[in-house]
Amino acid sequence: MTGFLLQKLGVNCLLLVLVSMVGFVLVHATPGGPLAQFALSPGMTSARLAEIAHGMGLDRPLWQQYLHWSARLATGDWGRSYRDQTPVLTMIWLHLGATAQLGLASLILSFPLGVALGIVAALRAGTRTEHLASLLSVVLLSLPTFWLGLVFIYVFSVRLGWFPAGNLTTPGHGAFMDHLRHLALPSLTLGLVSVPLWSSYTQAFAGDIWRQDHIRTARALGVPAWRIVVLHLLPEALLPLIPVAGVYLPTLLSGALVTETVFTWPGIGRLLLDSLQYRDYPVVMGLLVFSAALVLLCSLVAEILHHLCDPRLRG
Amino acid sequence: MTAPGGGPVLRVRKLGVSFGQTSLVDGLNFDVGRGEIVALVGESGSGKSVSSLAILGLLPGADISGSAVLHAPGPAGDRDGIELLGRPERLLRPLRGKRVSMIFQDPMSSLNPIRTIGAQLREILALHAGLDGRAAERRAVDLLAQVGIVDPQGCMRLIPQRLSGGMRQRVVIALAIAGGPDLLIADEPTTALDVTIQAQVLRLLLDLRADMGMAMVFITHNLAVASAIADRVVVLYAGQIVEDAPAAAFFAAPRMPYSRGLLAAAPGLDRIASGARRLGTLPGQVPPPDERGAGCRFAPRCAWMMPDPCARRMPALEHVAPAGPGGPPHLARCARLEEIGE
Ligand SMILES: Nc1ncnc2c1ncn2[C@@H]1O[C@H](COP(=O)(O)OP(=O)(O)OP(=O)(O)O)[C@@H](O)[C@H]1O
Numbered sequence: 001m002t003g004f005l006l007q008k009l010g011v012n013c014l015l016l017v018l019v020s021m022v023g024f025v026l027v028h029a030t031p032g033g034p035l036a037q038f039a040l041s042p043g044m045t046s047a048r049l050a051e052i053a054h055g056m057g058l059d060r061p062l063w064q065q066y067l068h069w070s071a072r073l074a075t076g077d078w079g080r081s082y083r084d085q086t087p088v089l090t091m092i093w094l095h096l097g098a099t100a101q102l103g104l105a106s107l108i109l110s111f112p113l114g115v116a117l118g119i120v121a122a123l124r125a126g127t128r129t130e131h132l133a134s135l136l137s138v139v140l141l142s143l144p145t146f147w148l149g150l151v152f153i154y155v156f157s158v159r160l161g162w163f164p165a166g167n168l169t170t171p172g173h174g175a176f177m178d179h180l181r182h183l184a185l186p187s188l189t190l191g192l193v194s195v196p197l198w199s200s201y202t203q204a205f206a207g208d209i210w211r212q213d214h215i216r217t218a219r220a221l222g223v224p225a226w227r228i229v230v231l232h233l234l235p236e237a238l239l240p241l242i243p244v245a246g247v248y249l250p251t252l253l254s255g256a257l258v259t260e261t262v263f264t265w266p267g268i269g270r271l272l273l274d275s276l277q278y279r280d281y282p283v284v285m286g287l288l289v290f291s292a293a294l295v296l297l298c299s300l301v302a303e304i305l306h307h308l309c310d311p312r313l314r315g
Numbered sequence: 316m317t318a319p320g321g322g323p324v325l326r327v328r329k330l331g332v333s334f335g336q337t338s339l340v341d342g343l344n345f346d347v348g349r350g351e352i353v354a355l356v357g358e359s360g361s362g363k364s365v366s367s368l369a370i371l372g373l374l375p376g377a378d379i380s381g382s383a384v385l386h387a388p389g390p391a392g393d394r395d396g397i398e399l400l401g402r403p404e405r406l407l408r409p410l411r412g413k414r415v416s417m418i419f420q421d422p423m424s425s426l427n428p429i430r431t432i433g434a435q436l437r438e439i440l441a442l443h444a445g446l447d448g449r450a451a452e453r454r455a456v457d458l459l460a461q462v463g464i465v466d467p468q469g470c471m472r473l474i475p476q477r478l479s480g481g482m483r484q485r486v487v488i489a490l491a492i493a494g495g496p497d498l499l500i501a502d503e504p505t506t507a508l509d510v511t512i513q514a515q516v517l518r519l520l521l522d523l524r525a526d527m528g529m530a531m532v533f534i535t536h537n538l539a540v541a542s543a544i545a546d547r548v549v550v551l552y553a554g555q556i557v558e559d560a561p562a563a564a565f566f567a568a569p570r571m572p573y574s575r576g577l578l579a580a581a582p583g584l585d586r587i588a589s590g591a592r593r594l595g596t597l598p599g600q601v602p603p604p605d606e607r608g609a610g611c612r613f614a615p616r617c618a619w620m621m622p623d624p625c626a627r628r629m630p631a632l633e634h635v636a637p638a639g640p641g642g643p644p645h646l647a648r649c650a651r652l653e654e655i656g657e
């Protein structure tokens with residue numbers, strides 16, 4: 001197990017390097033650049049621009065820039081934002097909280113809902129209930145996030161006025177309840193669109209298990225139906241969800257990107273979009289490395305967790 | 316073997332199972348006496364599993380007719396039995412595992428793969444014996460010892476993956492007898508095991524019958540296995556009983572042509588030969604449920620077949636020889652019993 005993990009860790013580090021290289025090239029290859037914003041300043045001369053570019057190291061060949069950047073990254077110096085000279089790590093850290101809240105709140109909503117939906121569909125295979133559950137999943141899956149978000153804003157914020165439409169807090173309020181009210185619509189949006197992820201996997205896993213002999217044996221020995229579902233079926237169906245979660249939890253970040261934009265939620269997604277707009281290379285690259293590391297870390301942690309939880313995998 | 320006092324543990328009458336328009340099994344009548352082991356034999360698709368699942372209410376979506384009475388009243392009329400068919404799940408469930416248990420063929424998949432043997436036994440003991448904590452633990456270890464697990468204490472902490480097929484089937488049997496049922500329905504419990512293990516498990520089941528007086532319906536493809544364990548043989552063909560006889564009489568002189576064919580095709584009845592694992596060495600095939608004629612269902616494969624009477628109407632399940640008073644009956648379904656003789 002330890003050998004396996006070490007090997008995996010090594011592969012992951014290599015992947016990380018690769019991702020950062022490709023990302024670096026792509027980011028720098030996109031048209032426009034961080035100098036554009038300076039170019040518009042009144043009284044800007046090309047000599048002055050060249051000076052700024054030199055100060056940023058942008059006049060050197062790309063491979064040199066990469067080496068310079070990655071060497072500093074390895075020592076923990078992720079660079080500073082072009083926009084306000086805030087260290088990149090600080091910037092990510094400041095926005096991470098908002099995204100984590102959004103992710104967690106939507107997970108609390110979508111996971112139980114999706115698992116319940118999947119279990120019901122699996123137990124009622126071939127009946128109208130299953131078709132209804134599948135239909136619900138397909139509908140939720142095909143709803144564009146931004147559209148759902150806008151509908152929620154229109155209904156719950158504009159028409160009904162129950163929840164605020166954006167931002168972390170109302171200026172001047174900042175109390176816990178106010179914060180929760182702000183969290184409601186974005187997490188509902190992100191939560192609903194991620195329900196099908198959990199429900200489809202749960203349905204597949206639970207359906208397989210439900211047809212197995214040990215379920216029939218439990219029934220033939222008089223174990224009550226609720227016990228079979230809750231104590232026999234559910235734990236066995238949840239186990240393979242752990243690696244699935246490891247793969248998909250980080251991809252919620254991309255769902256959060258749209259949600260954060262619609263709800264002006266100051267999270268990682270917003271930070272990325274803003275930084276891209278300004279060609280704020282250090283921040284963009286920092287976010288890229290950060291999310292890649294997150295993806296790899298999540299799958300590694302999920303793997304370990306799966307091994308710890310599933311008695312069949314324990315050595 | 317009919318135990319004194321009371322009627323049979325299970326009395327099945329006119330059991331019919333169908334899915335929609337397709338009738339899988341019809342008009343099944345048989346009794347299982349107290350402590351008696353009845354072998355239910357027949358080729359694949361003859362309806363053995365479907366009938367037993369229907370009796371326990373484990374066949375969702377099926378239309379089930381007839382009657383299956385647990386603890387049927389005897390001649391003395393001592394007490395009422397429990398009608399199983401049509402009994403609501405709420406009332407049926409507590410009987411399963413306590414009054415009647417059922418186990419299945421594949422020991423590899425019959426146990427929950429992620430719960431320890433101990434947890435699975437404790438669950439059944441809590442349900443049916445009202446035991447928990449230390450008492451359940453002790454009883455579980457006893458049960459494992461009773462089914463021949465060598466290190467019962469150690470076994471409690473293992474998950475099924477750590478056990479061999481034979482050990483797992485022993486654990487399944489321990490679960491099935493934990494509630495102290497009077498009847499065990501075993502659907503090919505030894506088919507998936509290799510020959511020596513098969514013999515050991517049969518031995519165990521016979522011991523359990525002797526110790527607990529538990530009756531059994533033993534479903535099998537294998538006549539050698541049936542002859543090793545059964546007191547009585549019930550042969551199923553295309554959803555019908557075609558012969559019902561005491562084991563000794565059956566193996567000495569089966570009367571219905573299908574049974575004769577089976578027996579002739581089964582090598583080495585004296586030992587459980589692996590070559591005799593499955594029936595179906597008979598030429599031809601069982602007609603599927605939707606291709607059954609009005610006459611004898613075995614007619615297309617029968618060497619004694621005569622268009623009249625065989626194909627004209629369904630022969631009845633009749634007494635072969637006048638059984639002495641109180642003697643075990645021998646029934647066969649064939650229109651030409653007399654002509655064919657012994
Ligand atoms: N759920 C079901 N729906 C429809 N038909 C079924 C169902 N289960 C079984 N059958 C059919 O009922 C017939 C009898 O099946 P059954 O499983 O009882 O046979 P069996 O005697 O147990 O055979 P085997 O030895 O292969 O286990 C078969 O033709 C089978 O296809």
Ligand code: SF4
Pocket residue numbers: 571572573611612613614615617618619620621625630648649650651652
């Ligand atoms: S009734 Fe006729 S066809 Fe059927 S088993 Fe008897 S002899 Fe054969």
Ligand SMILES: [Mg+2]
Pocket residue numbers: 363364365502
């Ligand atoms: Mg079967």
